Amino acid sequence: MTARGLAQPAARIKPARPRAVVAVAAALHLGFLPAAAEAQQRPLPIVRDAEAESLMRDYVGPIMRAANIPGGTAEVVLVNERDFNAFVVDAKRIFVNTGVLIDSKTPNEVIGVLAHETGHIAGGHLARIREAMAQAQMIAALGMLVGAGAMVAGANTGSSDLGSGGLGVMLGGMHVAQRSLLAYQRGEEEAADRAGLKYLERTKQSPRGMITVFERLADQQLMSSQFADPYAQSHPMPRDRIVNLTERAKASPYWDAVDPPALQARHDLVRAKLLAFTGNPSTVDRAYPRSDQSAPSRYARAILAFRLGDPASAVRELDALLKVQPGNPYFWELKGQVLLESGRPREALAPLRKAVSLAPKAALIRILLGQALVAADDPAVVDEAIGELNRGLAAEPNAGLAYRHLASAYARRGEVAMADLATARGLMADGDLANARRYAARAQSKLKTGSPAWLQADDIVSYKPPKI
Secondary structure, three states: OOOOOOOOOOOEEOOOOOOOOOOOOOOEEOOOOOOHHHHHOOOEEEEOOHHHHHHHHHHHHHHHHHOOOOOOOOEEEEEOOOOOOEEEOOOOEEEEEHHHHHHOOOHHHHHHHHHHHHHHHHOOHHHHHHHHHHHHHHHHHHHHHHHHHHHHHHHHHOOHHHHHHHHHHHHHHHHHHHHHHHHHHHHHHHHHHHHHHHHHHHOOOOOHHHHHHHHHHHHHOHHHHHOOOHHHOOOOOHHHHHHHHHHHHHOOOOOOOOOOHHHHHHHHHHHHHHHHHHOOHHHHHHHOOOOOOOHHHHHHHHHHHHHOOOHHHHHHHHHHHHHHOOOOHHHHHHHHHHHHHOOOHHHHHHHHHHHHHHOOOOHHHHHHHHHHHHHOOOHHHHHHHHHHHHHHHHHOOOOHHHHHHHHHHHHHOOOHHHHHHHHHHHHHHOOOHHHHHHHHHHHHOOOOOOOHHHHHHHHHHOOOOOOO
């Protein structure tokens, strides 16, 4: 994880702009915070971090299996937003704000959020909400046509009453469409709540965390919901939602179940990490004061020192942590990152190699090691750099920056064609199709026809974006 990009430079996702006549987007959210339409019209600041992603996979995996999701699981994507919110926009990804992890004191609270969002995926709510939106569009469009006809008739006959009536029909049609869609969406939210409780019971986990989350959201919305029209909301009213769920939740045989201590410890470290990387320094200091010598507090202070340009203090805190937890790959990863980004790439190699040995499936750590090997500027490690970057990119094919490091490594080995191909792949990952084709064509002209590299270049040269 890095202070500026959180493990890799933050990718930008631009979900398709919603098509609807009312201000309700085709995204299904946990809470009451999100102005869904606004969230879908701006890029999302995606967070990449091997440690946080590993934790989220362990949270969501059992829930997905309990829901019988085809393929076994969905990807959890972290969004660098402080609001407590989560949402789905397709059947393959659950988007979770970092604020969910930072504010959740237990793993069970986050798992409750994921169980709710899984309920949307398993219930096919995304497809059905789009159908409901289409029906709402039809209702509104019909009202517009009828109303417009009345207004034209009024204008032709000079009848102001007929014209006013036509305007009323138009507005009424839109109002009916909006209320219909919101009622449908409230029903889907209630269904996702019930499904989430079912998945928690199947996995022998407590539903207490889900209730805690909804109570927190209700407290946040206390003033705004006091005078709100319950029929003009996309979610059930906060207190009604809690009442409807609590009786069912307390009936679970696992109501008093607690999270395993090892999972709680991992959760506490990730909370500290996310707050330390994204929070205001004064906020981090208050949450993790120097008087607190726990692992999460020392972790947060190491990260904050790194952010504030004090790598010596960061390394000192990390070395203290590593004496207690020498098998933690993410402490080694962060130490390597601190050294790399403070201009000491050769010193970064040993901790990053150790991190890779402890977490061999963590592609982001392999890519960071490859970056350090390139930055070390040592001919003796160029082959290792190419190997690590290629292995990392096999699992993370959209990591655009990693291709640039790979291109540098190939160039140092004198393989110009492979350097051009790596550059083309990086540009392709970044969405620069024109320049990607140019570099791919240049690489292809120097590669053996029909070879794997030539075919990769040909895929880019001949690529045609899908029609929307």
